[in-house]
Amino acid sequence: MREAVARIEQAVRGGEPILIYGDYDVDGTTATVLLKTAIERIAPPDRPAQVTYHVPHRIREGYGMQTNVLGLAATSGIRLVISVDTGIRAFAAAEEAKALGLDLIVTDHHLPDDVAGIPEALAVINPSQPGCPYPNKSLCGAAVAFKLSHALLSAHASTQPDPAAAHTRLRTVLLPSFLKLVAIATIADSVPLEGENRAIAWLGLRELRNPVQPGLRALMHVAKLPLDRAPTATEVGFRLAPRINAAGRMDIAGDVVELFLTRDPIRAQTLAEKLDQLNQDRRATEAEALAxxxxxxxxxxxxxxxxxxxxxxxxxxxxxxxxxxxxxxxxxxxxxxxxxxxxxxxxxxxxxxxxxxxxxxxxxxxxxxxxxxxxxxxxxxxxxxxxxxxxxxxxxxxxxxxxxxxxxxxxxxxxxxTPTISCDAEIPFAAITLDLHAWMERLEPFGNSAPEPVFLTRDLTLASPIRFIKERHVCLCLTDGSSASLEALGWSRTTDWPERCSSLSLTQGSRIDVLYRLRVNVYLQRRQLQLELVDLRLAKSDL
Structure with missing residues (x-):
């Protein structure tokens, strides 16, 4: 880290052009935005930093650093290249950079080659490299870029006329702002949400309430995420992340970087709508191949x-x-x-x-x-x-x-x-309440290594005929024999619910044991509990 910070500071002081070499997914594009923003912030107002970026095209270039891109960079006068979310196995690129007289800083989180080790570079910042003492080995690529950004901004704050005030602003204003994108990348890249990653996700999600940056605001709008509360990790993972990833999957991921850097609300709205359309195109392409x-x-x-x-x-x-x-x-x-x-x-x-x-x-x-x-x-x-x-x-x-x-x-x-389904607790039907759901919300964020709780309730009765939705999903009305009933929905992503219900010969009056997650449906400002089915089986009395 020390060598990387010193070389970037040298480049900024000398007005050297810097190239950030990114990647085309959520992790790589947000990492590019974070590091570019940080480098520009440490430059003097009268001499802006010359920072450009290259986000590869998935089909034309593929994954990883390409030697021809480095050649073009050297020809254009660039002497410092910084990779984000890539580079830990870029041995040919590192050799090419050295031959071209380029200084290379690698920031990555992927696993290095056990035999070949790490590429020869000015600095390699990766907690997974051999000998690195950093305790969190599961940072995403954007989080590693954030660490470098934090180090740059911290070093810069120490040089200001009032270092204490500068560090306070860094801690209370700049870093929380950066954490919005780091949280999105952490959730989208499915790294374990434990330890520092959990803190990043929790803090970043909190900052996503009513964002100011036009691009992020426009993207949340087209993803139909409310701006008056912090989104959940599930909402980020299934509504924001697919739209960001769609650019790299179907077109040019550089649009994502521009979206998160622009200060023009009209341009931001145009780019956000483009990502939304690309996500629709991606879903259609995926459905055709999946058939x-x-x-x-x-x-x-x-x-x-x-x-x-x-x-x-x-x-x-x-x-x-x-x-x-x-x-x-x-x-x-x-x-x-x-x-x-x-x-x-x-x-x-x-x-x-x-x-x-x-x-x-x-x-x-x-x-x-x-x-x-x-x-x-x-x-x-x-x-x-x-x-x-x-x-x-x-x-x-x-x-x-x-x-x-x-x-x-x-x-x-x-x-x-052998597939297994973990159940966190068995509870009676009467315990399924809005108050319990409120406690579940306090346990968020949920994700990899921090799964959402799954509950078991036994011997429930189908209170009405089974209803199928679009011939793929299922809706059950469940009761324990009392006057109360709850709706349970099964989404056919991993389970063919119509086939499952048929194989169990389920009809109105059947008695079943149910594994589920708690959900709340808001309709006309009224909150109503729902169950999201994980699995079901016939109750012992119906076997």
């Missing part, structure tokens, strides 16, 4: 409707590279198997993968890349335990499948493949 994937998954089931104990690898040349990661997540949800989804372009297969608990996907790719001196497999790959990206020659895809099948045979044990 084809559903057919392939049906063919993979055995006579008992089960999947083999292996990593599911599917590919198709027409699938859009921008939605591969989402499709992999959908396959994992439907199969409880790790999944890799690939598409083809110019003789190369590009893919994204998602995994299940107990199966480290990056370790799996590392193991099959070059086993026991065999030929290497990937052109490039990276990620972490639960999510990866990769590129390999299309004609090596069958070899990839064979190697992954062998690796999975050793590691996808019955214990790993």
């Amino acid at each position: 084809a994937i559903e057919q392939e998954l049906a063919a993979l089931r055995d006579a008992f409707g089960q999947f083999a104990a292996e990593c599911i690898i599917l590919d198709h040349p027409d699938w859009h590279r921008g939605v591969l990661g989402i499709l992999a997540s959908r396959v994992v949800e439907r199969t409880n198997r790790p999944a890799l989804i690939l598409t083809h372009q110019d003789g190369s297969a590009h893919g994204s993968g998602r995994s299940i608990a107990g199966f480290h996907l990056l370790d799996a790719l590392t193991a099959v890349h070059e086993p026991a001196g065999a030929p290497t497999l990937f052109t490039k790959f990276g990620g972490h335990a639960h999510a990866v990206g990769l590129t390999l020659a299309s004609d090596r895809l069958d070899l990839f499948r064979r190697r992954m099948r062998g690796h999975a045979a050793l590691h996808l044990t019955p214990t790993v493949l």
Whole structure:
């Protein structure tokens, strides 16, 4: 950190142009905004910092730092390049930077290569690198960029005529403002919401109430998030994050950086509406590909409707590279198997993968890349335990499948493949109250490693006929035999509720045990409790 701060300060004092090399997802774009803003804030008013940024195009460039971009940067006079949310495995880029006379600062959170180590750079800021004493190893990329931003702003505050006042303003005004974007990235990148990450999310969500920056305000408006209260982590994860990610998936992620930097409300509204439309396009593209994937998954089931104990690898040349990661997540949800989804372009297969608990996907790719001196497999790959990206020659895809099948045979044990649902408490029907929901709200934010509580209530009765919504979702009216009843909704993201209800022969009067999360529906300013179904089964008395 010390070397990085000193080099950036030197560049700002000398008027050197600086390039921030970002990434195209929520984490990378927000990290770019944070660091650019911080560097510009430490420059003297009469000599603004010369900070530009490069956010790669997902399809034309792919993931990671590209040597040709560094070449263009050097030609334009840039001598300092700072990566955010990328670079920890950019060995070729680091060598190219050195050859071009560029100083490279790497800020990243992804896991380094166990064998090759870390790239040669002026400074590498990554809590996951060997020997780093920083206690939180699970910061997202934007949080690592925030740490560098904090160090820059803190050093700058110490040089002001009234350092104490400058540090007070930093602590009470600037850092809380920065934490809005760090919280969005922390939630969107699904890092564990514990320890420092939890503090970042909690503080940042609080600051998102009634934001002032035009871009963030416009984006929350098109996402239909109220501006009179702080959003929840769920709202950020399912309403804000997809719209930010849509730019990198379907078009140019640089629009996100511009959105969060602009001070023009009209331009902000235009960009926010563009992201909203891109998200609609993404959903349509995803749905089309998912229909084809559903057919392939049906063919993979055995006579008992089960999947083999292996990593599911599917590919198709027409699938859009921008939605591969989402499709992999959908396959994992439907199969409880790790999944890799690939598409083809110019003789190369590009893919994204998602995994299940107990199966480290990056370790799996590392193991099959070059086993026991065999030929290497990937052109490039990276990620972490639960999510990866990769590129390999299309004609090596069958070899990839064979190697992954062998690796999975050793590691996808019955214990790993047995899905489990954790229940936090069993409560009686009478305990399901608005007061209990208020206590649940005090436990927020919920997310990775901080899951929302799941409750069990036994022996409830279906008080009315089952109602299906759009032939995919289900609505149940439940009672314990008293005059009170509650609505329970099941959304068919991971469970085929119509099929499930049919398999249990549920009808009005059936008695069931229910696993659920608490929800509140607000209609005409009236708050009404609902249950969101997690699972259900016949009560013992109905077996």
